[in-house]
Amino acid sequence: MASIARSLRPVASRFSARSSRNAASWRPSIVVRSFSASKTAVQVKKYTKDHEWIELSDDKKTGVIGISEYAAHALGDVVYVELPTTPMDVAAGDSIGAVESVKSASDINSPISCKIVAVNDLLEEKPGIINNGPEDVGAGGGWVAKVEVDEVGVKDLEGLMDHAAYKDFTEE
Template sequence: MAARLSVARTARQLTSSAVRRPPSFVPATCQRWQQAPLERRLFSVSAAVKEKKYTEDHEWIELSSDGKTCTLGISDYAAKALGDVVYIELPQIDMDISAGDTIGAVESVKSASDILTPIGGKVTEVNSQLEAKPGSINADPEGEGWIAKLEVAGEPEGKLMSKDEYTAFTEDA
Protein backbone atom coordinates (compact mmCIF):
# COMPACT_ATOMS: atom_id res chain seq x y z
CA MET A 1 0.00 0.00 0.00
CA ALA A 2 2.85 2.39 0.81
CA ALA A 3 4.35 1.76 -2.63
CA ARG A 4 1.06 2.72 -4.33
CA LEU A 5 0.76 5.91 -2.29
CA SER A 6 4.29 7.00 -3.14
CA VAL A 7 3.66 6.43 -6.86
CA ALA A 8 0.40 8.38 -6.69
CA ARG A 9 2.03 11.15 -4.68
CA THR A 10 4.94 11.33 -7.17
CA ALA A 11 2.54 11.47 -10.11
CA ARG A 12 0.54 14.22 -8.43
CA GLN A 13 3.73 16.17 -7.72
CA LEU A 14 4.89 15.80 -11.30
CA THR A 15 1.63 17.02 -12.79
CA SER A 16 1.45 20.04 -10.51
CA SER A 17 5.11 21.08 -10.38
CA ALA A 18 6.65 19.83 -13.64
CA VAL A 19 4.81 22.52 -15.56
CA ARG A 20 6.66 25.28 -13.71
CA ARG A 21 9.97 23.61 -12.78
CA PRO A 22 12.27 21.58 -15.00
CA PRO A 23 13.59 18.27 -13.70
CA SER A 24 16.82 18.52 -11.70
CA PHE A 25 18.85 17.03 -14.55
CA VAL A 26 18.14 19.97 -16.90
CA PRO A 27 21.22 22.24 -17.10
CA ALA A 28 20.87 25.70 -15.62
CA THR A 29 21.31 27.28 -19.07
CA CYS A 30 18.09 25.57 -20.22
CA GLN A 31 16.07 26.58 -17.19
CA ARG A 32 15.10 30.07 -18.43
CA TRP A 33 11.77 28.61 -19.55
CA GLN A 34 10.96 28.16 -15.87
CA GLN A 35 10.02 31.82 -15.52
CA ALA A 36 8.12 32.01 -18.83
CA PRO A 37 4.34 31.83 -18.71
CA LEU A 38 2.86 28.53 -19.79
CA GLU A 39 1.29 30.03 -22.93
CA ARG A 40 4.68 31.04 -24.34
CA ARG A 41 6.05 27.51 -24.11
CA LEU A 42 3.33 25.83 -26.12
CA PHE A 43 4.07 25.03 -29.74
CA SER A 44 1.95 26.82 -32.27
CA VAL A 45 -0.18 24.62 -34.48
CA SER A 46 -1.61 27.46 -36.51
CA ALA A 47 1.09 27.67 -39.18
CA ALA A 48 0.30 29.74 -42.22
CA VAL A 49 -1.91 27.78 -44.55
CA LYS A 50 -0.51 27.33 -48.01
CA GLU A 51 -3.00 26.91 -50.80
CA LYS A 52 -2.26 26.09 -54.40
CA LYS A 53 -3.67 28.50 -56.93
CA TYR A 54 -4.42 27.51 -60.51
CA THR A 55 -4.35 29.38 -63.82
CA GLU A 56 -6.60 29.06 -66.84
CA ASP A 57 -3.51 27.69 -68.66
CA HIS A 58 -3.49 24.71 -66.25
CA GLU A 59 -0.43 25.62 -64.21
CA TRP A 60 -0.42 25.77 -60.43
CA ILE A 61 1.54 27.99 -58.10
CA GLU A 62 2.07 27.62 -54.37
CA LEU A 63 3.49 30.53 -52.40
CA SER A 64 5.70 29.85 -49.40
CA SER A 65 4.47 30.97 -46.01
CA ASP A 66 6.72 34.05 -46.13
CA GLY A 67 5.46 34.98 -49.63
CA LYS A 68 9.00 35.39 -51.00
CA THR A 69 9.25 32.14 -52.97
CA CYS A 70 6.87 29.87 -54.81
CA THR A 71 6.71 26.50 -56.51
CA LEU A 72 5.30 26.11 -60.01
CA GLY A 73 3.98 23.09 -61.89
CA ILE A 74 1.27 21.77 -64.19
CA SER A 75 -2.08 20.58 -62.88
CA ASP A 76 -3.34 17.01 -62.67
CA TYR A 77 -5.86 17.93 -65.36
CA ALA A 78 -3.08 19.09 -67.72
CA ALA A 79 -0.99 15.97 -67.07
CA LYS A 80 -3.96 13.72 -67.89
CA ALA A 81 -4.83 15.75 -70.99
CA LEU A 82 -1.23 15.58 -72.26
CA GLY A 83 -0.92 11.84 -71.79
CA ASP A 84 2.47 10.20 -71.41
CA VAL A 85 5.09 12.95 -71.15
CA VAL A 86 8.27 12.20 -73.11
CA TYR A 87 10.23 15.47 -72.78
CA ILE A 88 10.29 18.48 -70.46
CA GLU A 89 12.19 21.67 -71.17
CA LEU A 90 13.00 23.27 -67.82
CA PRO A 91 13.89 26.94 -67.28
CA GLN A 92 17.47 28.02 -66.54
CA ILE A 93 18.43 28.73 -62.93
CA ASP A 94 18.86 32.48 -62.25
CA MET A 95 16.63 33.26 -65.24
CA ASP A 96 14.68 36.51 -64.70
CA ILE A 97 11.05 36.11 -65.70
CA SER A 98 7.96 38.27 -65.91
CA ALA A 99 4.39 37.22 -65.31
CA GLY A 100 3.02 35.55 -68.44
CA ASP A 101 6.43 34.46 -69.77
CA THR A 102 7.01 31.02 -71.26
CA ILE A 103 9.61 29.34 -69.05
CA GLY A 104 9.64 25.87 -70.57
CA ALA A 105 7.65 23.23 -72.40
CA VAL A 106 6.13 19.81 -71.87
CA GLU A 107 5.93 17.36 -74.77
CA SER A 108 3.90 14.18 -74.77
CA VAL A 109 2.92 11.49 -77.24
CA LYS A 110 -0.24 13.53 -77.95
CA SER A 111 0.92 17.15 -78.03
CA ALA A 112 3.26 19.83 -76.74
CA SER A 113 2.44 22.67 -74.38
CA ASP A 114 4.31 25.74 -73.14
CA ILE A 115 4.79 26.27 -69.41
CA LEU A 116 3.72 29.80 -68.53
CA THR A 117 4.40 31.55 -65.25
CA PRO A 118 1.64 33.60 -63.63
CA ILE A 119 4.17 35.54 -61.54
CA GLY A 120 7.44 37.33 -62.13
CA GLY A 121 10.73 36.75 -60.38
CA LYS A 122 13.89 34.70 -60.66
CA VAL A 123 14.20 30.92 -61.08
CA THR A 124 16.05 29.57 -58.04
CA GLU A 125 15.65 25.82 -58.53
CA VAL A 126 14.39 23.35 -61.12
CA ASN A 127 13.23 19.77 -60.72
CA SER A 128 16.14 18.13 -62.56
CA GLN A 129 14.64 14.67 -61.95
CA LEU A 130 12.13 15.52 -64.69
CA GLU A 131 14.93 15.79 -67.26
CA ALA A 132 16.03 12.22 -66.59
CA LYS A 133 12.49 10.82 -66.20
CA PRO A 134 9.99 13.20 -67.82
CA GLY A 135 7.20 10.63 -67.47
CA SER A 136 7.38 10.93 -63.68
CA ILE A 137 5.41 14.17 -63.94
CA ASN A 138 2.36 12.07 -64.84
CA ALA A 139 2.53 10.20 -61.52
CA ASP A 140 2.35 13.29 -59.26
CA PRO A 141 2.17 16.58 -61.19
CA GLU A 142 1.01 18.59 -58.17
CA GLY A 143 3.57 17.15 -55.78
CA GLU A 144 6.89 15.53 -56.70
CA GLY A 145 6.35 16.61 -60.33
CA TRP A 146 6.84 20.33 -59.64
CA ILE A 147 8.76 22.15 -62.34
CA ALA A 148 10.49 25.18 -60.83
CA LYS A 149 10.88 27.24 -57.69
CA LEU A 150 10.92 30.99 -58.03
CA GLU A 151 11.97 33.98 -55.99
CA VAL A 152 8.85 36.12 -56.27
CA ALA A 153 8.92 39.67 -57.61
CA GLY A 154 5.58 41.41 -57.84
CA GLU A 155 2.03 40.16 -57.83
CA PRO A 156 0.54 37.30 -59.86
CA GLU A 157 -0.92 38.27 -63.22
CA GLY A 158 -4.27 37.09 -64.49
CA LYS A 159 -6.93 35.15 -62.68
CA LEU A 160 -5.77 32.65 -60.08
CA MET A 161 -8.30 30.09 -58.90
CA SER A 162 -8.70 28.00 -55.77
CA LYS A 163 -8.86 24.21 -56.12
CA ASP A 164 -12.68 24.28 -56.12
CA GLU A 165 -12.84 27.08 -58.69
CA TYR A 166 -10.32 25.27 -60.89
CA THR A 167 -12.26 22.01 -60.66
CA ALA A 168 -15.41 23.82 -61.75
CA PHE A 169 -13.44 25.52 -64.56
CA THR A 170 -12.11 22.20 -65.91
CA GLU A 171 -15.54 20.53 -65.67
CA ASP A 172 -16.99 23.28 -67.86
CA ALA A 173 -14.26 22.80 -70.47
Template sequence: MAEMKFSKDHEWIRVEGGVATVGITDHAQTALGDVVFVELPDVGRDVTPGEAVAVVESVKAASDVYAPVAGKVVAVNDALVDNPGTINAEPTGEGWFFKVELSGGLPDDLLDEAGYQAFVDSL
Protein backbone atom coordinates (compact mmCIF):
# COMPACT_ATOMS: atom_id res chain seq x y z
CA MET A 1 0.00 0.00 0.00
CA ALA A 2 1.22 3.48 -0.83
CA GLU A 3 2.70 5.59 1.93
CA MET A 4 0.32 8.02 3.61
CA LYS A 5 1.01 11.76 3.68
CA PHE A 6 -0.61 14.27 6.00
CA SER A 7 -1.65 17.93 5.88
CA LYS A 8 -1.50 20.37 8.78
CA ASP A 9 -5.29 20.66 8.39
CA HIS A 10 -5.46 17.02 9.58
CA GLU A 11 -6.24 15.31 6.29
CA TRP A 12 -4.44 12.17 5.15
CA ILE A 13 -3.61 11.37 1.51
CA ARG A 14 -2.75 8.10 -0.13
CA VAL A 15 -1.69 8.29 -3.81
CA GLU A 16 -2.11 5.35 -6.14
CA GLY A 17 -1.88 5.62 -9.93
CA GLY A 18 -2.14 9.41 -9.98
CA VAL A 19 -5.26 9.45 -7.78
CA ALA A 20 -5.13 10.70 -4.18
CA THR A 21 -7.58 9.24 -1.67
CA VAL A 22 -8.32 11.77 1.09
CA GLY A 23 -9.75 11.43 4.58
CA ILE A 24 -9.37 12.96 8.05
CA THR A 25 -6.77 11.69 10.48
CA ASP A 26 -7.33 9.64 13.61
CA HIS A 27 -6.29 12.70 15.61
CA ALA A 28 -8.97 14.76 13.83
CA GLN A 29 -11.78 12.26 14.38
CA THR A 30 -10.82 11.89 18.04
CA ALA A 31 -10.88 15.65 18.52
CA LEU A 32 -14.26 15.97 16.76
CA GLY A 33 -15.94 13.12 18.58
CA ASP A 34 -18.94 11.19 17.26
CA VAL A 35 -19.45 12.25 13.63
CA VAL A 36 -23.13 12.68 12.74
CA PHE A 37 -23.07 14.41 9.36
CA VAL A 38 -20.84 14.76 6.31
CA GLU A 39 -21.22 16.82 3.17
CA LEU A 40 -19.08 15.63 0.27
CA PRO A 41 -17.94 17.56 -2.84
CA ASP A 42 -19.51 17.02 -6.26
CA VAL A 43 -17.71 14.56 -8.50
CA GLY A 44 -16.01 16.48 -11.30
CA ARG A 45 -15.20 19.53 -9.18
CA ASP A 46 -11.73 21.03 -9.62
CA VAL A 47 -10.04 21.65 -6.29
CA THR A 48 -6.94 23.50 -5.13
CA PRO A 49 -4.88 22.91 -1.98
CA GLY A 50 -6.42 24.55 1.09
CA GLU A 51 -9.87 24.86 -0.49
CA ALA A 52 -12.78 23.86 1.79
CA VAL A 53 -14.50 21.05 -0.13
CA ALA A 54 -16.29 18.93 2.48
CA VAL A 55 -17.96 19.38 5.86
CA VAL A 56 -17.81 17.06 8.84
CA GLU A 57 -19.98 17.60 11.92
CA SER A 58 -19.98 15.87 15.27
CA VAL A 59 -22.53 16.11 18.07
CA LYS A 60 -20.58 19.07 19.39
CA ALA A 61 -18.83 20.79 16.49
CA ALA A 62 -18.66 21.48 12.76
CA SER A 63 -15.46 21.51 10.74
CA ASP A 64 -14.38 22.03 7.14
CA VAL A 65 -12.37 19.42 5.29
CA TYR A 66 -9.83 20.94 2.91
CA ALA A 67 -8.45 19.63 -0.36
CA PRO A 68 -4.80 18.86 0.42
CA VAL A 69 -3.90 18.51 -3.28
CA ALA A 70 -4.81 20.04 -6.66
CA GLY A 71 -6.88 18.15 -9.20
CA LYS A 72 -10.35 16.92 -10.03
CA VAL A 73 -12.67 15.02 -7.68
CA VAL A 74 -13.29 11.65 -9.34
CA ALA A 75 -15.07 9.77 -6.54
CA VAL A 76 -16.73 10.41 -3.17
CA ASN A 77 -17.53 7.96 -0.37
CA ASP A 78 -21.34 8.12 -0.46
CA ALA A 79 -21.56 5.39 2.19
CA LEU A 80 -20.53 8.00 4.79
CA VAL A 81 -23.77 9.94 4.32
CA ASP A 82 -25.82 7.16 5.91
CA ASN A 83 -23.04 5.88 8.16
CA PRO A 84 -20.96 8.88 9.27
CA GLY A 85 -19.79 6.88 12.31
CA THR A 86 -17.44 5.02 9.92
CA ILE A 87 -15.23 8.10 10.11
CA ASN A 88 -14.71 7.47 13.84
CA ALA A 89 -14.37 3.71 13.47
CA GLU A 90 -12.00 3.58 10.47
CA PRO A 91 -10.71 7.09 9.75
CA THR A 92 -7.87 5.99 7.46
CA GLY A 93 -9.73 3.06 5.87
CA GLU A 94 -13.43 2.80 5.06
CA GLY A 95 -13.84 6.33 6.40
CA TRP A 96 -12.19 7.97 3.36
CA PHE A 97 -13.95 11.11 2.02
CA PHE A 98 -13.06 11.63 -1.66
CA LYS A 99 -10.56 10.83 -4.41
CA VAL A 100 -8.75 13.48 -6.44
CA GLU A 101 -7.10 12.88 -9.80
CA LEU A 102 -3.89 14.86 -9.42
CA SER A 103 -3.28 17.70 -11.88
CA GLY A 104 0.38 17.99 -10.85
CA GLY A 105 2.76 17.01 -8.07
CA LEU A 106 1.99 16.90 -4.36
CA PRO A 107 2.37 20.17 -2.40
CA ASP A 108 5.72 20.53 -0.63
CA ASP A 109 4.21 21.09 2.80
CA LEU A 110 2.69 17.63 3.22
CA LEU A 111 4.12 15.68 6.15
CA ASP A 112 5.11 12.06 6.51
CA GLU A 113 3.71 10.06 9.41
CA ALA A 114 6.53 10.93 11.83
CA GLY A 115 6.34 14.59 10.82
CA TYR A 116 2.56 14.68 11.32
CA GLN A 117 2.86 13.00 14.72
CA ALA A 118 5.44 15.58 15.77
CA PHE A 119 3.10 18.34 14.51
CA VAL A 120 0.16 16.93 16.51
CA ASP A 121 2.32 16.60 19.61
CA SER A 122 3.28 20.26 19.27
CA LEU A 123 -0.38 21.44 19.33
Protein backbone atom coordinates (compact mmCIF):
# COMPACT_ATOMS: atom_id res chain seq x y z
CA MET A 1 0.00 0.00 0.00
CA ALA A 2 1.07 3.55 -0.57
CA SER A 3 1.60 6.08 2.15
CA ILE A 4 -1.12 8.62 2.75
CA ALA A 5 0.98 11.36 1.14
CA ARG A 6 1.44 9.43 -2.12
CA SER A 7 -2.25 8.54 -2.24
CA LEU A 8 -3.23 12.17 -1.82
CA ARG A 9 -1.01 13.71 -4.49
CA PRO A 10 -3.56 13.36 -7.32
CA VAL A 11 -6.30 15.04 -5.27
CA ALA A 12 -4.22 17.45 -3.20
CA SER A 13 -4.29 20.29 -5.68
CA ARG A 14 -8.04 20.06 -6.10
CA PHE A 15 -8.53 19.85 -2.34
CA SER A 16 -6.29 22.79 -1.46
CA ALA A 17 -7.87 24.96 -4.16
CA ARG A 18 -11.36 24.03 -2.99
CA SER A 19 -10.52 24.35 0.69
CA SER A 20 -9.08 27.83 0.30
CA ARG A 21 -12.37 29.00 -1.19
CA ASN A 22 -14.52 27.23 1.39
CA ALA A 23 -12.18 27.29 4.36
CA ALA A 24 -14.58 29.19 6.56
CA SER A 25 -17.38 26.69 5.89
CA TRP A 26 -15.73 23.77 7.70
CA ARG A 27 -13.56 25.51 10.30
CA PRO A 28 -15.14 25.82 13.72
CA SER A 29 -15.38 29.28 15.16
CA ILE A 30 -13.15 29.83 18.14
CA VAL A 31 -14.40 31.41 21.33
CA VAL A 32 -11.84 32.26 23.98
CA ARG A 33 -12.93 32.49 27.61
CA SER A 34 -10.84 32.73 30.71
CA PHE A 35 -12.50 31.06 33.69
CA SER A 36 -9.63 30.58 36.08
CA ALA A 37 -5.92 30.84 36.52
CA SER A 38 -5.43 27.13 37.22
CA LYS A 39 -2.66 25.33 35.37
CA THR A 40 -3.90 23.19 32.49
CA ALA A 41 -2.19 20.28 30.82
CA VAL A 42 -0.29 21.26 27.69
CA GLN A 43 -0.51 18.83 24.80
CA VAL A 44 2.26 18.59 22.22
CA LYS A 45 0.84 17.88 18.75
CA LYS A 46 3.11 17.30 15.78
CA TYR A 47 2.54 16.29 12.14
CA THR A 48 4.45 14.30 9.53
CA LYS A 49 4.81 15.02 5.81
CA ASP A 50 2.80 11.82 5.26
CA HIS A 51 -0.20 13.42 7.06
CA GLU A 52 -0.12 11.53 10.36
CA TRP A 53 -0.16 13.31 13.72
CA ILE A 54 0.86 12.51 17.27
CA GLU A 55 -0.33 14.29 20.37
CA LEU A 56 1.84 13.75 23.44
CA SER A 57 0.82 14.34 27.03
CA ASP A 58 2.57 17.11 28.92
CA ASP A 59 4.98 14.61 30.53
CA LYS A 60 5.84 13.23 27.04
CA LYS A 61 5.41 9.61 28.19
CA THR A 62 2.10 8.79 26.49
CA GLY A 63 0.42 9.90 23.29
CA VAL A 64 -2.21 9.36 20.62
CA ILE A 65 -1.66 8.80 16.87
CA GLY A 66 -4.01 9.42 13.95
CA ILE A 67 -4.31 10.84 10.44
CA SER A 68 -4.72 14.56 9.85
CA GLU A 69 -7.91 16.38 8.90
CA TYR A 70 -6.29 17.26 5.58
CA ALA A 71 -5.72 13.56 4.83
CA ALA A 72 -9.21 12.54 5.91
CA HIS A 73 -10.85 15.18 3.70
CA ALA A 74 -8.65 14.34 0.73
CA LEU A 75 -9.22 10.57 1.06
CA GLY A 76 -12.98 10.92 0.95
CA ASP A 77 -15.34 8.43 2.59
CA VAL A 78 -13.29 5.95 4.63
CA VAL A 79 -14.71 2.43 4.30
CA TYR A 80 -12.11 0.32 6.15
CA VAL A 81 -9.42 0.84 8.78
CA GLU A 82 -6.76 -1.76 9.55
CA LEU A 83 -5.59 -1.25 13.12
CA PRO A 84 -2.23 -2.25 14.61
CA THR A 85 -1.89 -5.16 16.99
CA THR A 86 -1.12 -4.51 20.65
CA PRO A 87 1.34 -4.34 22.17
CA MET A 88 3.68 -3.44 19.31
CA ASP A 89 7.04 -1.66 19.35
CA VAL A 90 7.53 0.50 16.26
CA ALA A 91 10.17 2.86 14.91
CA ALA A 92 9.43 6.22 13.33
CA GLY A 93 8.06 5.67 9.82
CA ASP A 94 6.98 2.04 10.37
CA SER A 95 3.57 1.07 9.02
CA ILE A 96 1.11 0.49 11.87
CA GLY A 97 -2.07 0.05 9.86
CA ALA A 98 -3.97 1.16 6.80
CA VAL A 99 -6.98 3.19 5.79
CA GLU A 100 -9.09 2.51 2.71
CA SER A 101 -11.50 4.96 1.18
CA VAL A 102 -13.65 5.05 -1.91
CA LYS A 103 -10.73 6.84 -3.64
CA SER A 104 -7.62 4.96 -2.45
CA ALA A 105 -5.84 2.87 0.17
CA SER A 106 -2.98 4.18 2.29
CA ASP A 107 -0.65 3.00 5.01
CA ILE A 108 -0.71 4.69 8.40
CA ASN A 109 2.86 5.21 9.59
CA SER A 110 4.09 5.87 13.09
CA PRO A 111 5.30 9.47 13.44
CA ILE A 112 7.81 8.53 16.16
CA SER A 113 9.38 5.48 17.79
CA CYS A 114 6.96 4.20 20.42
CA LYS A 115 5.05 1.23 21.84
CA ILE A 116 1.42 0.88 20.76
CA VAL A 117 -0.61 -0.04 23.84
CA ALA A 118 -4.23 0.49 22.71
CA VAL A 119 -6.20 0.96 19.50
CA ASN A 120 -9.51 2.60 18.63
CA ASP A 121 -11.63 -0.54 18.11
CA LEU A 122 -14.60 1.65 17.18
CA LEU A 123 -12.93 2.33 13.80
CA GLU A 124 -13.32 -1.32 12.78
CA GLU A 125 -17.09 -1.10 13.28
CA LYS A 126 -17.54 2.48 12.03
CA PRO A 127 -14.57 3.53 9.86
CA GLY A 128 -16.37 6.71 8.79
CA ILE A 129 -15.62 8.19 12.21
CA ILE A 130 -12.24 9.16 10.78
CA ASN A 131 -13.99 11.51 8.34
CA ASN A 132 -15.98 13.22 11.10
CA GLY A 133 -13.17 13.76 13.61
CA PRO A 134 -9.77 12.48 12.48
CA GLU A 135 -7.91 14.53 15.10
CA ASP A 136 -10.41 13.98 17.91
CA VAL A 137 -8.78 12.07 20.79
CA GLY A 138 -12.06 11.59 22.68
CA ALA A 139 -14.05 8.37 23.10
CA GLY A 140 -15.92 8.80 19.81
CA GLY A 141 -13.03 10.34 17.88
CA GLY A 142 -11.07 9.14 14.86
CA TRP A 143 -7.70 8.59 16.59
CA VAL A 144 -5.97 5.32 15.66
CA ALA A 145 -3.66 4.26 18.51
CA LYS A 146 -2.53 5.17 22.02
CA VAL A 147 1.18 4.85 22.65
CA GLU A 148 3.89 4.89 25.29
CA VAL A 149 6.94 6.97 24.42
CA ASP A 150 10.57 6.72 25.53
CA GLU A 151 13.54 9.07 25.03
CA VAL A 152 14.05 7.95 21.41
CA GLY A 153 10.44 8.83 20.57
CA VAL A 154 10.71 12.24 22.21
CA LYS A 155 13.86 12.90 20.15
CA ASP A 156 11.94 11.88 16.97
CA LEU A 157 9.55 14.80 17.62
CA GLU A 158 12.26 17.25 16.59
CA GLY A 159 11.85 16.22 12.94
CA LEU A 160 8.08 16.80 12.90
CA MET A 161 6.04 19.92 12.13
CA ASP A 162 3.94 21.92 14.56
CA HIS A 163 0.42 22.97 13.54
CA ALA A 164 1.50 26.22 11.85
CA ALA A 165 4.27 24.54 9.83
CA TYR A 166 1.90 21.71 8.82
CA LYS A 167 -0.73 24.20 7.69
CA ASP A 168 1.86 25.95 5.53
CA PHE A 169 2.99 22.55 4.17
CA THR A 170 -0.52 21.55 3.12
CA GLU A 171 -1.20 24.91 1.49
CA GLU A 172 1.81 24.64 -0.85
